[in-house]
Amino acid sequence: MAASQLALISKKIIKPSSPTPLIHRIQKLSIFDQLNPCSYMSYGLFFPKQCHPTLPDDPTHISTILENSLSRALTSYYPLAGTIRDEGLHVECNDVGAKFLQVKIDCPMSQIFDQKSTEAEDLVLPRDLPWTxxxxxxxxxxxxxxxxxxxxxxxxxxxxxxxxxxxxxxxHHWSTMARNPSAPIPSFQFVGGSHFPPVSSPIAEAILQSKTRGNNTCISKKYLLSRSKINSLKAMIAAESGNKSSSITPSSVEAASAFVYKCIASNSTKPSIFTQSVNLRPIMKKWLPEEFQGNASFLFMAPEISDPADIKLHRLISELRKEKEMYWETTNLMSTLLEKVKLLQNQLERDHDDEVDVYKCTSLSKFIFGQMDYGWGSPTRVCLGSVPINKKIFLTDSQTEDGIEVVVSLKQQQMSALETKSNLLEFASPL
Incomplete structure (x- = not known):
């Protein structure tokens, strides 16, 4: 796919349909916001005409629907219409708005599907923006x-x-506004900074660098783990865990992520650490209102493994579960976070010094991207595009198959070894 097949039709700034109240003008960011980079996350939603016959034929009509509903959605998500200030510690909710592009791609959608690569999917994302x-x-x-x-x-x-x-x-809120223009505009709360204030910048710096270091120096590939293969993995892990007292039944995400990590790490002679980004919202219900929005995820870290041959999937999953239990049991989440941030900082600095490989896994499985109905039905396909962050693993639910799609980002040499020197392809099919 070539960028020359894309032609810009229009470019607009979409502002919130109602101005943000002065009381929300300055939004203090939290430790969770601080530990995440300013980089753009990205996703693409595909709506083929043959699968969505009620999709309007007029591009102008489609854009009008999307622009008006985006304007209403930004009223509720007012920080997203603002500007980051003070080196990432505050958002000025000044209603500068969102950028909205309308483009024409001179090919059928099937041509992107046939390419079966993250690079082809990148064409539908705003150019040169993802992960910058x-x-x-x-x-x-x-x-x-x-x-x-x-x-x-x-x-x-x-x-x-x-x-x-x-x-x-x-x-989902944006698609609801598009599907039902008369739907009430809900009120969300961005109050994480009041409950979980940021920490000193030097402590956070290593974590921030680890999430952006390696951009443009690696490649991304996507694989499908079908439901039958995942079930086989889960059975294998359960059998590996042995007797009933220590036996575990892994979830699909646990099985898929641990397996992919082991396949990658087995091709290195260096010690490795597996980290999993975990949604802390169920735990944070004790402190935050139900309407809370913002960042509320944190990297859980399994113990370092010196020899790749010692990676046991059931043990890895058990260790991560112990981490989660510790967060559930804590009475002072902020204190626990500060302790874990320092540990994480030390390990990521070792990764930077090439002493250890730290693999970072994020799962978007069970999120609702596949249910975004703008008025013509849910998307047939959801994509993340390329993820130019070295040693990164992304999991999403497959829209076309019953299973999990995995995007792996590695340097070229490690990617080649992943497919030729591990048993990845026994359970995963390239997409």
Whole structure:
């Protein structure tokens, strides 16, 4: 796929339908916001015409629907219409708005599907923005009109303000406004900074660097773990765990993520550490209101493994579960977070010094990206595009198959070894 197949039709700034109240003008960010980079997270939603016959034929009509509903959605998610200030510690909710692009792609949507690569999917995302610093506008949306009549909606959202869960909620809210223009505008609360204030900058710096270091030096590939293969993995892990007292039944995400990590790490002679980004919202219900939005995820870290041959999937999953239990049991979450941040900082600095490989896994499984109905049905396909962050593993639910899709980002040499020197392809199929 070539960028020359894309032609810009229009570019607009979409402001919130109602001005943000002065009481919300300055939004203090939390420790969770602080530990996430200003980079744009991205996703693409595909709506083929043959699968969505009620999709309007007129591109102008489609864009009008999306622009008006985005304006109403930004009223509730007012920090996303603002500007990051004070080196990432505050958002000025000044209603500068979101950037909205309308483009024409001179090919049928099937041509992207046939390419079966993250690079082809990148075409529907705002150009050169995913995983780069978000500066002018914290939301950039692009509606892509294919010559077959289908559309794809590509969106970039600043990770400094929201995580995957809030990004999914924002998109769902936007699609609800599009589907039902008379739907009431809900009121969300961005109060994380009041309950979980940021820590000193030097402690956070290593974590921030680890989430952006390696950009443009690695490649991304996508794999499918079908439901039957996942079930086989889960059975294998359960059998590996042995007697009933120590036996575990892994979830699909636990099985898939642990397996992919082991396949990658087995090709290195260095010690490795597996980290999993975990949504803390169920735990934070004790402190935060139900309407809370923003960042509320944290990296859980399994113990270091010196020899790749010693990686046991059931033990890895058990260790991560112990971490989660510790968070549930704590009575002072902020104190626990500070302790864990320092440990994480030390390990990520060792990763930077090439002493150890730290693999970072994020799961968007069970999030609601596949349910975004703008008025013509849910998307047939959801994509993340390329993720140029070395040693990164992303999991999402498959829209076309019953299973989990995994995006792996590695340097070229490690990616080649992953497919030729591990048993990855026994359970995962390239996409």
């Amino acid at each position: 610093p978000s500066k002018e506008n914290l939301v950039v949306a692009q509606v892509n009109h294919f010559n077959c009549g289908g559309i794809a909606i590509g969106v970039c959202v600043s990770h400094k303000v929201v995580d995957g869960s809030s990004m999914a909620n924002f998109t």
